[in-house]
Amino acid sequence: MKIQTANRDDIHILELSGELDYHSSPELREKLNELTGKQTSKILIDLRGVDYMDSSGIATFVEAFQKTKRYQGRLILAELTTTVRGVFEIAKLDSIFEITKTMDEAFEHFTSKV
Amino acid sequence: MNKKFELVAQSEVLPPLRRDLRQILTQIGWNKKTTAEILLAVDEALTNVIRHAYQGTFGKMTVQIEDAPERTEIILEDQGKKFDPTKAPLPELPRQKPGGLGIHFIMTIMDQVFYDENYKEGNRLHLIKLKSKI
Numbered sequence: 001m002k003i004q005t006a007n008r009d010d011i012h013i014l015e016l017s018g019e020l021d022y023h024s025s026p027e028l029r030e031k032l033n034e035l036t037g038k039q040t041s042k043i044l045i046d047l048r049g050v051d052y053m054d055s056s057g058i059a060t061f062v063e064a065f066q067k068t069k070r071y072q073g074r075l076i077l078a079e080l081t082t083t084v085r086g087v088f089e090i091a092k093l094d095s096i097f098e099i100t101k102t103m104d105e106a107f108e109h110f111t112s113k114v
Numbered sequence: 115m116n117k118k119f120e121l122v123a124q125s126e127v128l129p130p131l132r133r134d135l136r137q138i139l140t141q142i143g144w145n146k147k148t149t150a151e152i153l154l155a156v157d158e159a160l161t162n163v164i165r166h167a168y169q170g171t172f173g174k175m176t177v178q179i180e181d182a183p184e185r186t187e188i189i190l191e192d193q194g195k196k197f198d199p200t201k202a203p204l205p206e207l208p209r210q211k212p213g214g215l216g217i218h219f220i221m222t223i224m225d226q227v228f229y230d231e232n233y234k235e236g237n238r239l240h241l242i243k244l245k246s247k248i
Contacts, residue, residue, distance in 0.1 A: 019132075022161045023125035052132065052150075054157050055215040062209070083150045090151075090222055091215050092207040 002049075003031055011042040011110055017049025020057035029060045036067035042110050043068060046103060048079035053087050065097060074098065078106040115142060115181040123164050123173040123192060128157055131177065142181050144243075152188070152243055155223040158216035159190055159199065159239055167194025167237055185225075185244045193236035198229040 001018035012035055020028065035043055043064070050057075061077065068075045078100045080088070088094040100106040117138055121127045132153050139149040156177065163175050175192040204221065205214040220241065221227060230238035 019129055021125070021128055021157065022164070023128055052153075054154060054161065055219055056161065058215055082147075086147065086150065087154065087219075090219060091209070093209070096208050 001027065003028060005031075008107065011044050011107065012040050013044045013046060015046040015049070019052040020050050020060075021052065021054045022056040025056040025060045028057070029063070032060065032064040032067075036064055036071075036073070039071045039073060040068075041071075041073045043073065043075045044103070044106050044110070045075070045077050046079055047077055047084055048081065050084050051081055053084045055091075058087060058091055058093065061097065062093070074110065076100060076106045076109055078103050115179070117179045119177040121175050121177065123160075123168045123175045123194070125161070125164060128160060131160075132157060135177075135179070138179055139186070142186055144186070148243070151223045152186070152241075155220045155241055156188055156190070158219045159241065162197060162199055162216060163190065163192045163194060163237065166197040167192050169195065184246065185242055187243075188241040190239045190241070191233070191236065195236075197237055198231075199239065200227055200229045 001016060001020055001024035004015040006013040006015065014031060018024065065075050076098045079102060080099060085094065088097065098109065100109060115138065119131060121131065135153055135156060136149055139152055144152065160175060173192060173194050175190065178189040180187045180189065199217045199220060202217050204218055209215060224241045225244045226242035228240040230240065
């Protein structure tokens with residue numbers, strides 16, 4: 001899995017590509033821990049390049065989501081592939097996370113909603 | 115179609131195994147969605163072998179696919195510590211704590227899951243997907 005980082009205004013973006021599983025999720029967890037450790041207020045995960053995800057990947061997002069909530073930060077997941085969305089649906093977590101279809105929609109969410 | 119994979123129980127083996135299994139399941143005739151789901155169930159079961167049966171120590175595991183007209187069966191074997199995922203408690207959903215979802219995925223995706231109590235050398239798990247449900 002590859003993780004690329006970028007910033008747009010005060011939004012910290014993680015662009016992921018490849019497979020997110022038990023083998024690769026520790027790297028993402030470390031990256032997200034860095035951001036939540038600094039209490040980064042707006043984290044956007046671009047998932048369009050992720051074609052596989054297992055429960056380790058979901059657990060990594062759940063952990064980061066809980067941490068951001070504790071300091072009133074926000075985590076948005078954008079551009080989920082059909083396979084990855086299916087995993088969120090089986091876990092019944094698609095309604096818990098803030099998920100947007102596109103990156104633009106995610107930027108709008110960050111600027112327009114509290 | 116029958117095929118057997120002999121693997122070292124390490125997380126590094128999972129991505130190439132998934133690629134091979136994806137090809138086999140597609141050849142069998144499973145659609146893209148169901149193939150992805152079966153891959154996820156197998157992956158979760160093998161992750162449990164690595165984490166719980168071997169607990170980070172060296173070991174081997176095998177994955178055998180047996181295809182029949184009415185079903186596809188995947189048999190997983192290892193020689194690690196006994197771990198029966200069918201007896202593990204299922205999480206309440208939506209689970210807002212990390213972890214505990216792997217077994218839910220296995221039990222939700224597969225039509226039948228059997229743990230072979232008579233397999234003395236370690237663990238043998240049967241994951242079955244019925245074709246009548248396509």
